[in-house]
Amino acid sequence: MSHLSLPITRQRPLDPPDEVSGLRQQGAMHRMTFADGHLGWLVTGYAAARAVLAHPHFSNRPDRLHPLVPNRMELAKRGKTPVPRGFFLRMDPPGHTRYRKLLTGQFTVRRMKMLEPRIAEIADACLDEMEAAGGPLDLVESFALPIPSLVICELLGVPYEDRAQFQADSEILLNLETEAEKALAAMGRISAYLYELIQRKREEPADDLLSGLVEGGELDDEELTGVAFLLLVAGHETTANMLGLGTYALLINPDQLAAMRDDPSVAENGVEELLRYLTIIHLGPLRSALEDVEIEGKLIKAGETVAVHLPVANRDPERFPDGDRLDVARPAGGHLTFGHGIHQCLGQQLARAEMRIAFPALLRRLPGLRLAVSPEEVPMRSDMSIYGVHRLPVTW
């Protein structure tokens, strides 16, 4: 008996593949074959997705997970995917707990609110430069990437001037086509750079997060490198893609754009709706059952890998009626874009602060903002593990 393998080709750039959305009619849990032939599960329902992600009997360790797409299979075939020490996202408790607790105090709602004036300054500076240069230009390069990049660099204490290399390496890592050898080399370069930076922080501590962790003395240099790696890459690629893809979505939905621009009370919820509607984490997350677990009446056996399809779960009509429509006024809280359970995004309050400032700032400063190419010509990041637009040519 043959089983489904994961459809990844989208018929329309902002909607998940029709084949996956269509599965909903057959239930929330589906048998699916992974890239290495493993017979596991695909989750398409909202409640089931939450149940899997919050369940203590599911592991996020890569050596237990079967790969969803072939390139990760290359890495998995090496016996185990290399997880640098300190890379707590890919750990289970209690190892995960130790790192997470060390960091949560740095990313609280209150701390992130304190960063807002600086984020606004950075956004304004990007817009000044855009206005001075004049359109058309690439919004990713001029706005969507520099804002989160500069913010995370300042927060961590990573020199922004060094960004060219680690941004290029992070692109290599997230590209689904990248061969294992090249991915490992890129990973090695980022790690070497950050390891050296940690040494400098030890000699000359500054008022930044990495210096604070060094001085805290809880983590050794290798662990600090892993933590810094995770925060730097996660801090770049997520908000940057949300700002790029979110602007694209608003530009092709002018009534939604107008609501985000003209009504400050809409912007906050509008950001949640963009997070839900766009769900840029389009492949996975994956979990592997440590023991037999029953979810929505289906028995997941120990050792089986489960892929949670967040874009489809976030449009589950039982949770979000008419979920295929972008509606910045709908109550969108409770979406799963930041995940759920113990690995829920550490930086989510930073991402929210960045988006709540950046979207309205852009739309108000450049009320005539429009695509400089036809919507079909915008290159989508179907080839990357985080979805978005590669470039967004705009003018005003």
Place this chain on the structure above:
Amino acid sequence: MKIKADTSVCIGAGMCALTAPEVFDQSEEDGTVVLLQESPPEDLEEASRRAVTLCPSGALSLE
């Protein structure tokens, strides 16, 4: 309504402090949940309930 918070499983995601800031805060030291009022008044019950539902780690419960 009475809320219980278990800081030992809290991961400091901040969903509660974001959803019902009058009821929940986060510790300055480790970001874990600080319960500002155990039994919130009626006008804060809905937001508190929502915060409990949104909690990703199961640190919050209702009694």
